[in-house]
């Protein structure tokens with residue numbers, strides 16, 4: 001308002017012209033023209049001075065000062081020229097300009113000083129100071145009316161100006177608010193990391209904010225005038241078109257979608273699009289789309305869902321996923337889509353492996369097993385790791401009855417190659433339980449049945465496969481055996497069979513192994529595989545093992561006159577080794593039979609040796625007594641060959657499975673390596689499970705001094721040692737105990753110093 005210019009237009013020349021005309025007609029008062037001109041200039045200068053002096057001041061005093069100089073100046077002029085109150089309009093001209101320039105606030109001061117100026121003029125007339133064309137006293141009445149009229153008009157103008165100002169102020173506020181929000185919107189659109197797009201109903205881009213370049217690498221021009229759908233992933237474009245179409249027909253509708261957009265570098269980035277239909281909004285007239293990059297968030301989400309459904313170590317599915325898939329498979333089967341089966345696989349002795357080689361090695365084994373399992377099944381099948389060393393396999397779309405067993409066998413075969421860990425080759429086996437969909441109708445029941453089958457497989461010795469029906473049968477039988485076993489010993493239902501161990505070169509019997517049997521009153525003769533694991537599990541193995549030792553020693557002592565040197569081999573369980581009285585028990589059995597300790601060899605499995613830290617002390621105790629020690633089933637446990645040097649044993653028995661594999665190149669190499677190593681360490685070597693003459697010849701050729709197996713003789717309760725060694729080929733395999741007493745030995749192998757093996761009792 002203050003910067004408005006005062007009018008210096010036509011007023012002054014017009015006034016000057018009017019004054020000149022009045023002067024010519026002699027109607028410009030008594031004063032000479034130069035005096036009037038001087039008065040005009042003086043008033044004008046005074047006004048300018050006052051205004052300039054207080055140009056920046058807005059106080060009431062300054063306002064009045066200004067109005068006073070101005071209106072008194074005008075008064076001085078109109079009264080000087082003799083027309084006084086009849087020229088009251090002159091006051092209004094100035095005030096109107098003041099209102100325009102300074103606003104409504106001036107009106108009260110202006111009206112007041114106008115009245116004062118008129119009063120002063122009238123006073124001058126009354127005292128005869130100035131002349132007047134209008135006679136007294138009429139001029140005073142006119143002055144009163146002029147003052148009143150002028151003041152009213154000024155008031156009216158002032159109020160009107162105030163109203164205009166109020167309206168302007170209101171309009172100003174609205175405009176200011178509008179421009180603020182517009183500025184804010186513009187800066188948001190330009191600077192936000194979100195991209196703002198406006199398209200028409202068909203998706204044609206009419207506006208796109210510059211931030212698109214930061215997100216997708218292209219400048220806005222790349223998108224303008226083209227369909228937004230063009231830049232989407234081919235798999236998303238159709239869905240996006242449907243979304244757009246639906247939105248376009250829904251005024252003010254909103255929708256949020258996640259789609260992949262092509263980046264300038266050719267890759268696709270996940271974007272979250274928020275679309276709003278503002279086609280009906282006159283200011284927009286389009287579909288407004290906000291989008292931002294969510295590639296990282298998607299990746300994180302995907303990682304989380306993967307982690308939640310997969311085992312971190314092996315990358316296999318986890319229990320949750322397995323159960324879900326099994327649930328699907330069962331419902332598919334219910335709709336007639338082919339059979340399904342669950343294999344429950346549990347590593348044998350994994351805890352021992354972990355303890356011995358450490359957890360890192362354990363993890364390595366688990367990863368390798370996971371890979372082999374995956375390779376052994378079809379891609380459509382599911383392999384999961386559901387606990388430490390427990391894996392489950394879901395087989396689907398099975399067509400033939402035996403298919404699940406075939407896969408289980410394939411898995412076992414896949415594990416037959418050793419696992420390399422830290423430069424050592426470990427043999428790892430699994431026990432597998434097989435349950436088929438018809439065994440149960442819920443997920444949990446089917447897994448539980450496969451688990452039970454696995455448990456049975458494990459009880460039956462490592463590396464076994466069990467089907468559920470069979471396992472269940474066994475389970476019940478086991479349960480019965482378990483309760484019968486403790487009384488079997490006291491009722492005299494146990495008996496021992498003996499199987500000879502034969503010198504492969506000379507053919508004579510060098511030792512016998514005692515093998516326990518149970519003559520069950522209802523179930524007939526039971527082999528040790530059926531009840532030894534139960535006895536180990538329940539602890540009955542302690543009295544049972546003690547009985548075997550005593551009985552074997554007693555029987556062996558009874559043969560003494562015939563064969564002074566025949567070694568007696570007795571199997572010992574890990575559990576027995578842990579028994580604190582074990583060394584004393586052995587001594588007591590030997591003493592009771594009157595048998596020298598050198599004639600007793602205890603057969604221990606590799607796992608029995610590893611099993612307990614105490615075994616070394618026990619083994620020392622036994623050796624001090626003079627008892628022999630042999631590693632049984634060599635090659636089937638985890639123990640590496642290095643183990644041989646840690647335990648002071650006398651010999652090893654190579655497991656029958658190696659003998660059975662002698663025909664294959666790898667089986668042959670494996671057996672040969674074991675024999676050479678053992679012989680190099682001065683250990684005697686027995687090949688177990690020799691069933692044919694060819695195998696007997698092969699193990700002899702490999703350098704095994706001793707062989708045991710059906711080819712030489714089956715275990716027999718009525719076994720009698722031959723009085724003297726005889727050639728192996730003379731002995732019919734099935735006829736050891738039925739045959740006539742053999743001729744006396746021609747050479748005392750066991751005592752022969754020439755053998756040089758620890759087998760020697762010398």
Ligand code: C2E
Pocket residue numbers: 499514515516527528529532545548571572573603632633656688689690691708709710711715
């Ligand atoms: P093992 O110590 O490996 O015993 C050898 C097993 O192989 C015996 O089975 C024997 O009958 C069998 N066998 C012998 N020659 C051949 C052959 O040519 N071919 C085949 N296929 N098998 C042959 P058995 O008597 O059933 O004993 C099984 C296992 O039970 C034994 O395996 C041993 O680990 C355990 N066992 C037997 N008696 C006792 C015992 O008194 N105490 C303990 N703790 N375990 C025992």
Ligand code: CA
Pocket residue numbers: 513571603632
């Ligand atoms: Ca044995």
Ligand code: CA
Pocket residue numbers: 632633653655688
């Ligand atoms: Ca054995």
